[in-house]
Amino acid sequence: MAAETKIDGPAWVVTVLTAPPNIAVRCRGVTKDFGSGGTKVMALRGVDLDVRLGEMTLLVGPSGCGKTTLLSVIAGIMEPTEGEVEVLGADLASMPNGDVVRFRGRNIGFVFQQFNLLPALDATENVAVPLLIAGMRRRKALAKAAEVLELVGLSDRAYALPSELSGGQQQRVAIARALVHQPALIVCDEPTSALDAVNGRHIMELLHDSAVQPDRAVIVVTHDSRVYQFGHRIASMEDGHIISVDDASHHQPAAAAAH
Amino acid sequence: MAWIAWRMLIGNRGKYLGIVLGISFAALLIAQQAGIFWGLMNMTAAQIRDVRGADLWVMDPNVQFVDDIKPLSDNDMMRVRGVPGVEWAVPFYKGLARARMEDGNFQQVILLGLDDATLVGAPQEMLSGSLSDLDLPDALIMDDAGYKQLWPKEPFQPGKAFEMNDRRGVLVGICKASKTFQTFPIVYTKFTRATQYAPSERKVLSFVLAKAQPGQSLDELCATIKQQTGLSALTRQQFIRKTIMYYFTRTGIPMNFGITVLLGFIVGTAIAGQTFYLFTVENLRQFGALKAMGTSNPRIVGMVMLQAAQVGLIGYGLGVGGAAAFGVFARFNSKLAFLMPWWILAITGAAVLLIVLLTSLLSVRRVLTVEPAIVFKG
Numbered sequence: 001m002a003a004e005t006k007i008d009g010p011a012w013v014v015t016v017l018t019a020p021p022n023i024a025v026r027c028r029g030v031t032k033d034f035g036s037g038g039t040k041v042m043a044l045r046g047v048d049l050d051v052r053l054g055e056m057t058l059l060v061g062p063s064g065c066g067k068t069t070l071l072s073v074i075a076g077i078m079e080p081t082e083g084e085v086e087v088l089g090a091d092l093a094s095m096p097n098g099d100v101v102r103f104r105g106r107n108i109g110f111v112f113q114q115f116n117l118l119p120a121l122d123a124t125e126n127v128a129v130p131l132l133i134a135g136m137r138r139r140k141a142l143a144k145a146a147e148v149l150e151l152v153g154l155s156d157r158a159y160a161l162p163s164e165l166s167g168g169q170q171q172r173v174a175i176a177r178a179l180v181h182q183p184a185l186i187v188c189d190e191p192t193s194a195l196d197a198v199n200g201r202h203i204m205e206l207l208h209d210s211a212v213q214p215d216r217a218v219i220v221v222t223h224d225s226r227v228y229q230f231g232h233r234i235a236s237m238e239d240g241h242i243i244s245v246d247d248a249s250h251h252q253p254a255a256a257a258a259h
Numbered sequence: 260m261a262w263i264a265w266r267m268l269i270g271n272r273g274k275y276l277g278i279v280l281g282i283s284f285a286a287l288l289i290a291q292q293a294g295i296f297w298g299l300m301n302m303t304a305a306q307i308r309d310v311r312g313a314d315l316w317v318m319d320p321n322v323q324f325v326d327d328i329k330p331l332s333d334n335d336m337m338r339v340r341g342v343p344g345v346e347w348a349v350p351f352y353k354g355l356a357r358a359r360m361e362d363g364n365f366q367q368v369i370l371l372g373l374d375d376a377t378l379v380g381a382p383q384e385m386l387s388g389s390l391s392d393l394d395l396p397d398a399l400i401m402d403d404a405g406y407k408q409l410w411p412k413e414p415f416q417p418g419k420a421f422e423m424n425d426r427r428g429v430l431v432g433i434c435k436a437s438k439t440f441q442t443f444p445i446v447y448t449k450f451t452r453a454t455q456y457a458p459s460e461r462k463v464l465s466f467v468l469a470k471a472q473p474g475q476s477l478d479e480l481c482a483t484i485k486q487q488t489g490l491s492a493l494t495r496q497q498f499i500r501k502t503i504m505y506y507f508t509r510t511g512i513p514m515n516f517g518i519t520v521l522l523g524f525i526v527g528t529a530i531a532g533q534t535f536y537l538f539t540v541e542n543l544r545q546f547g548a549l550k551a552m553g554t555s556n557p558r559i560v561g562m563v564m565l566q567a568a569q570v571g572l573i574g575y576g577l578g579v580g581g582a583a584a585f586g587v588f589a590r591f592n593s594k595l596a597f598l599m600p601w602w603i604l605a606i607t608g609a610a611v612l613l614i615v616l617l618t619s620l621l622s623v624r625r626v627l628t629v630e631p632a633i634v635f636k637g
């Protein structure tokens with residue numbers, strides 16, 4: 001991405017730094033329980049995971065195995081019940097809640113299955129939202145947003161409302177929104193499952209080509225084996241555990257033909 | 260973020276209109292009913308207001324309002340004239356009389372008797388004829404509205420006659436008078452003649468109107484009169500206030516209007532509150548997404564409050580504007596009294612503020628508790 005987006009304000013103060021510098025996310029013994037007593041659900045049962053900078057890590061596994069929960073914990077929008085989560089050198093568990101919110105705004109980009117664009121804002125304005133949250137002036141934010149929208153190939157739909165865009169186009173807007181403030185971590189929960197196969201592939205290509213950078217990690221939750229080829233690494237989950245982390249080249253046969 | 264809040268709000272046109280309409284409705288009803296109420300309350304004191312030229316109204320100490328007549332004696336007036344600081348004091352008759360029309364029908368009228376020599380308390384504006392015509396035998400002057408009530412289609416001609424207390428009276432002129440609470444025609448005549456039209460009573464002096472000597476403090480003079488004569492003396496403003504307060508505290512009128520105002524408030528709050536709450540709930544996912552992307556709770560609350568404040572302001576403007584338009588219409592087209600002093604605007608504003616606060620309270624609770632994790636739910 002050509003545009004450099006530096007948001008004014010103090011730089012993030014790193015709380016701890018135990019992981020090697022090329023590790024964006026380090027989870028150790030992470031558990032997450034929902035509810036208690038008879039209705040208690042143990043969604044995560046001791047997750048150990050390293051996510052590297054400069055890579056796209058796919059998080060795969062059967063429905064209900066805890067993928068979304070793990071992603072939420074990593075992104076700092078859910079607190080783990082136990083365990084250590086270090087994100088970009090910061091120990092989220094030890095941070096006051098307000099700092100976690102600010103940390104998310106500065107350092108994490110989100111792509112959702114349901115897009116979650118603001119229906120009242122047009123494409124450019126939606127892309128500008130993270131910059132506005134960070135306090136950038138509107139005019140500047142919109143100009144920056146327009147650049148990133150061009151990057152995802154949607155300049156011609158800059159003034160369209162989400163309701164006037166196709167699902168694939170909406171997800172492109174969402175990806176532009178996740179990129180616009182140049183976060184070091186981008187998390188995507190099933191970004192292709194609301195789309196057809198062709199659009200799904202385009203979205204994964206876009207993530208692979210534009211989102212992945214040497215100083216950025218991308219985590220994509222998916223259960224769509226057709227897009228495994230776009231990942232560098234595949235972390236498989238089952239029943240609240242990470243059961244394996246493989247180099248994506250293992251999956252190359254199915255993918256290579258498709259590419 | 261204020262900008263995003265504003266765009267979210269107007270982006271949902273249906274809900275936006277609903278909320279604004281709810282608040283406008285409440286503001287309109289509150290301002291309009293309070294305006295009519297205040298107009299009505301002021302009408303009760305119309306006849307005090309119409310009497311010009313005198314500084315003080317002197318009356319029986321038990322009089323509670325302007326229509327509560329407790330006659331004085333001639334001797335009382337003499338004693339008022341003797342109080343130091345009083346420049347002059349003249350009699351003023353006010354009472355209800357039964358007029359027997361030429362066709363045999365009866366009609367209640369308000370009869371006012373003015374001091375024969377000075378005509379203190381006379382109407383300020385004559386529309387037809389002149390005040391000096393009261394010198395003619397049996398001469399009466401009637402107010403414009405009263406005349407139109409009795410003879411709806413006939414333009415005024417001097418010589419219209421009717422009887423009061425079996426004595427003939429002849430209209431010689433038409434004047435302007437403020438709308439009164441009782442809405443009976445007002446008939447002016449000289450004091451001595453009024454005593455003959457009045458049903459025979461031992462004492463007929465309703466009020467003594469007095470003028471203070473130049474430089475005399477009115478409050479001091481009131482106290483002196485009270486001390487020397489045992490009568491109550493009030494300035495015009497004091498008597499107006501006393502009369503209004505009487506109607507305010509001793510009648511069911513404020514209650515009736517109060518109930519309407521309260522209803523407007525409740526219905527407006529219900530409509531606006533419900534729609535605003537629905538609007539918030541509908542947008543919970545958006546608020547959740549904003550939270551996930553780094554918007555703090557205080558800022559989210561700020562956005563909701565801003566949205567509420569915005570609809571409040573517009574609703575207030577529309578409602579108060581509507582009430583004012585109604586007032587202008589009422590003034591020219593009906594007998595309705597309508598007054599909208601600044602404090603009605605302030606009260607309406609306070610009510611709208613309260614509606615906005617109540618309305619946003621539930622919504623704020625919802626956006627505060629929404630988990631940003633909602634954004635990952637399918």
Ligand SMILES: Nc1ncnc2c1ncn2[C@@H]1O[C@H](COP(=O)(O)OP(=O)(O)OP(=O)(O)O)[C@@H](O)[C@H]1O
Nearest residue numbers: 034035041043062063064065066067068069070223
């Ligand atoms: N807020 C919650 N309250 C209670 N239980 C929850 C909650 N969120 C998730 N769970 C439970 O935790 C487990 C893991 O859920 P999660 O959403 O992480 O699965 P997932 O791997 O993302 O599944 P899918 O592929 O269907 O999206 C499930 O059993 C789910 O029912």
Ligand SMILES: [Mg+2]
Nearest residue numbers: 067068069189
């Ligand atoms: Mg999931």
